Amino acid sequence: xVVTRFAPSPTGKLHLGGARTALFNFLFARKNKGKFILRIxxxxxxxxxxxxxxxxxxxxxxxxxxxxxxxxxxxRIETYKELIKKLQSExxxxxxxxxxxxxxAQKLEQISQGIAPRYSGRCSKxxxxxxxxxxxxxxxxxxxxxxxxxxxxxxxxxxxxxFDTLLIGDFIIAKSEEEPLxxxxxxxxxxxxxxxxxxxxxxxxxxTPKQIIVLKSLNMPIPQYAHLPMILSKDYSKLSKRHGxxxxxxxxxxxxxxxxIINFIxxxxxxxxxxxxxxxxxxxxxxxxxERIQKKPAVFNEKKLIWFNRYYLLRKSPSEILSLTYKxxxxxxxxxxxxxxxxxxxxxxxxxxxxxxxxxxxxYFFEEPDYKPELLIWNKAPSxxxxxxxxxxxxxLEGIEEKEFNPEKIKLELSKLSPNDLGLVFWPFRxxxxxxxxxxxxxxxxxxxxxxxxxxxxxxxxEKLS
Ligand code: GLU
Numbered sequence: 001x002v003v004t005r006f007a008p009s010p011t012g013k014l015h016l017g018g019a020r021t022a023l024f025n026f027l028f029a030r031k032n033k034g035k036f037i038l039r040i041x042x043x044x045x046x047x048x049x050x051x052x053x054x055x056x057x058x059x060x061x062x063x064x065x066x067x068x069x070x071x072x073x074x075x076r077i078e079t080y081k082e083l084i085k086k087l088q089s090e091x092x093x094x095x096x097x098x099x100x101x102x103x104x105a106q107k108l109e110q111i112s113q114g115i116a117p118r119y120s121g122r123c124s125k126x127x128x129x130x131x132x133x134x135x136x137x138x139x140x141x142x143x144x145x146x147x148x149x150x151x152x153x154x155x156x157x158x159x160x161x162x163f164d165t166l167l168i169g170d171f172i173i174a175k176s177e178e179e180p181l182x183x184x185x186x187x188x189x190x191x192x193x194x195x196x197x198x199x200x201x202x203x204x205x206x207x208t209p210k211q212i213i214v215l216k217s218l219n220m221p222i223p224q225y226a227h228l229p230m231i232l233s234k235d236y237s238k239l240s241k242r243h244g245x246x247x248x249x250x251x252x253x254x255x256x257x258x259x260x261i262i263n264f265i266x267x268x269x270x271x272x273x274x275x276x277x278x279x280x281x282x283x284x285x286x287x288x289x290x291e292r293i294q295k296k297p298a299v300f301n302e303k304k305l306i307w308f309n310r311y312y313l314l315r316k317s318p319s320e321i322l323s324l325t326y327k328x329x330x331x332x333x334x335x336x337x338x339x340x341x342x343x344x345x346x347x348x349x350x351x352x353x354x355x356x357x358x359x360x361x362x363x364y365f366f367e368e369p370d371y372k373p374e375l376l377i378w379n380k381a382p383s384x385x386x387x388x389x390x391x392x393x394x395x396x397l398e399g400i401e402e403k404e405f406n407p408e409k410i411k412l413e414l415s416k417l418s419p420n421d422l423g424l425v426f427w428p429f430r431x432x433x434x435x436x437x438x439x440x441x442x443x444x445x446x447x448x449x450x451x452x453x454x455x456x457x458x459x460x461x462x463e464k465l466s
Contacts, residue, residue, distance in 0.1 A: 002034030003194045006060075006067070007186060009041045010052035013247035014059040016300065017201060017231050017239065020265040024228065025199045026065045027266075027288040037193060038067035042074045043185050059248035063258045064281055071193070073185050080180040083188060083218060084142055084173065092217045093173065096123040096143045097134040118169025119143065142174040144184075144217060151209045156197070156226035156290050163209035171210055187211035191220035199226045199290070226290050229269045230297045239300050246300075255356030257316075257324075260308040269298035278311070306353045313352065318345045325355050332359060333366035340365075343448045347440045361439075365448060368457065369435025373464040378427035386428050387465040392417050393429055394458045397451065405451045407443035414443075432461035 004025035008018055022038075029036035038060065042048035053072075060067065087093035096119070098106070107117040124145060126134070134140070148166040155161050173184035180188075190198055190211075205227045215222050233239045239246060251261060259280065266284050267277065270293050279287065313321070322342050330336050344362050352358035363369075376386055396413045418424045430442040433454065439445065446454040 001194070001196065002029055002032035003037065003196050004029045004034065004199060005037040005039050005190070005193065005195050007039045007041050007189075007200070008056050009044065009047070009182075010049055010056060011044070011047040012052055013249055014056040015246045015248070016251075016261075016265060016268075017246075018056070019059065019063060019065075019248050019261070020231065020268050021200055021228060022060055022065050023063070023262065023265055023284075024270070024288075024293070025197075026067075027285050028197060028199060028290060029068075030285045031288050034196070035068045036066075037069045037071065037195070039071045039189060039193070040073065041182065041186065042072060043077075043180055043182070045074075045179075048074075055247075055249055059252075062252060063248065063262055065262075071189070073189065076185075076189070077178055077180070079192070080174070080185055080188060081177050084177060084180065084184075087144065087217055088142070091145075093142050093144050094124050094126075094170075095131065095135070095140040096170075096172070097126075097138040097140045098123060099138070116167055118167065119171065121145075121170055124170060141172045141176070143170040144173045144214060146170050146213055151212060153208060153212065153225055155205075156224055157229070157293050157295060158202075158205070158227055161205070161208075165209060165213065168209060168213075173214065183207055183210040184214055187214045188218070188220070190223050191215055191218070195223045197226060197290075198223045199228065202227045202230050226293070229294060231268055232297045232299050234299060234301060236297075236299070251305075253356070255354030255358070256305070256309050257312045257355070259312045260305065263312075264305045264308045268300065269294050310353050313349060313355070313358075316349075318342055318349065321345045321349060321355070321358070325359055328355070328359050329362075333363075335366055340448070347444050347448065351440060364434040364436070364439075364445070368460070369433070371431060371435035375435070375437070376428045376431045376461055376465060378423045379421075381424060383465050385424070387462060389417060389424050390428050390432065390458055390462045390465070393425060394455065394462065397446075397455050397458065400451070402451050405447055405454075407441065407447045410446050411443040428461060429458070432457045 006018075006022040006025050008014065014022075026036045028034075038057070040053050040056070042053065084093060103119075106120045106122070110117045110120070123143070146165050146168055151163045151165055153161050153163075171183065172181060174180045189195075208225055208227075212222055231239050248261065262281055262284070263277075263279055266279055270288070272287055272292060319342065322338065322345055325345070326338065326341065329341050335341075344365050345358065348358050348362050352361060373383070376390070377383060378386060393414060396417065397410070400409060400413060414425050414429065415422060426442060430436070430439060433442055433445050433449065449457070
């Protein structure tokens with residue numbers, strides 16, 4: 001059976017790269033009717049934080065990446081402890097008492113001899129007496145014995161990779177009985193949880209031989225490995241905070257939709273042979289395969305993410321958008337008339353790239369816009385002329401009956417004021433209502449604002465030019 005896992009260390013929020021790893025594991029498991037496990041790798045007590053665990057879990061669920069089981073390594077310390085003991089009793093693991101200074105000296109010596117630095121194996125040769133002496137006088141770590149050999153893995157993405165374990169040397173698997181390190185706890189859990197495929201970032205490739213050494217020492221099954229290509233920013237540097245919001249919770253705050261993020265990360269390093277770009281989560285499950293993961297790094301393009309977001313936003317009904325934004329509208333503008341907000345969404349959704357943009361760009365529906373009088377000027381016309389047209393506009397608006405105050409009627413009547421240069425009327429009218437040079441149609445805006453507020457804003461514009 002296919003069993004995959006996403007195994008984040010809770011040392012930061014879930015970012016796009018992590019979400020992609022989770023997604024690929026999830027898709028592969030679902031596609032093969034297998035299981036997907038979320039395993040929090042929190043053995044590093046100093047760096048692991050509960051809030052990050054929460055962020056990771058919530059972000060995954062928000063993205064609809066559902067896991068079948070959940071584990072926390074900090075709750076499995078006894079298991080690791082027993083296995084360390086077992087390996088120790090078999091002579092495969094030993095206590096190392098070397099101090100930092102001693103290790104440094106060993107390293108310098110090796111370098112001077114032209115040998116690549118690695119642990120010399122000194123403590124593996126201690127006598128019983130020396131061990132019991134050091135146990136009383138020094139702190140220790142656990143090292144695993146590494147037989148020099150060529151380890152070959154058949155990575156499902158990278159193909160054959162050969163590691164020379166001589167270069168690795170006896171490495172540390174635990175800082176103490178209670179503190180296993182990543183390269184020990186992770187392969188142990190992979191084996192005990194029946195993980196069939198380890199799909200993770202390429203930055204873990206160098207850990208793979210160490211993890212296989214641990215598994216071999218324990219006579220445990222070795223999973224198949226698939227190392228995903230890195231994600232680079234547009235300038236080919238490593239993707240980082242500098243390139244804008246990259247954590248899922250921040251993207252959520254920014255008003256991105258989960259469907260858009262899923263679709264976007266799906267294509268970060270994976271594509272079908274066709275040029276197809278749009279995938280729902282279910283379609284992605286259907287189409288996914290490890291074979292179509294590319295070897296070369298994927299490049300993060302924020303514009304593409306925005307493109308996907310617009311795509312999915314445009315396809316949502318106003319009432320769906322209302323349910324996603326109502327709380328934020330209410331909080332931001334202290335306003336709760338649902339039907340009013342619905343009208344705004346209907347009008348503004350075409351122009352917005354994100355939910356946040358939709359909310360923020362709609363401010364003039366809730367508060368009077370502030371703008372400089374010069375903004376009212378159309379095409380270098382004298383301000384006296386603009387003022388005159390605004391006064392005419394006011395007259396016309398006052399003459400329209402409340403029940404006829406709709407976009408078509410407003411447009412029709414205002415068009416008559418300056419049929420040869422509509423800008424003379426429409427431009428200042430838009431600015432009066434919104435304080436902006438670009439917005440949805442001013443007639444639609446006016447009809448949502450209603451006659452009274454529209455008139456009030458036109459009056460305000462006239463004042464500004466007086
Ligand atoms: N805990 C590791 C990390 O967060 C990942 C382990 C793995 O996927 O093998 O980087």
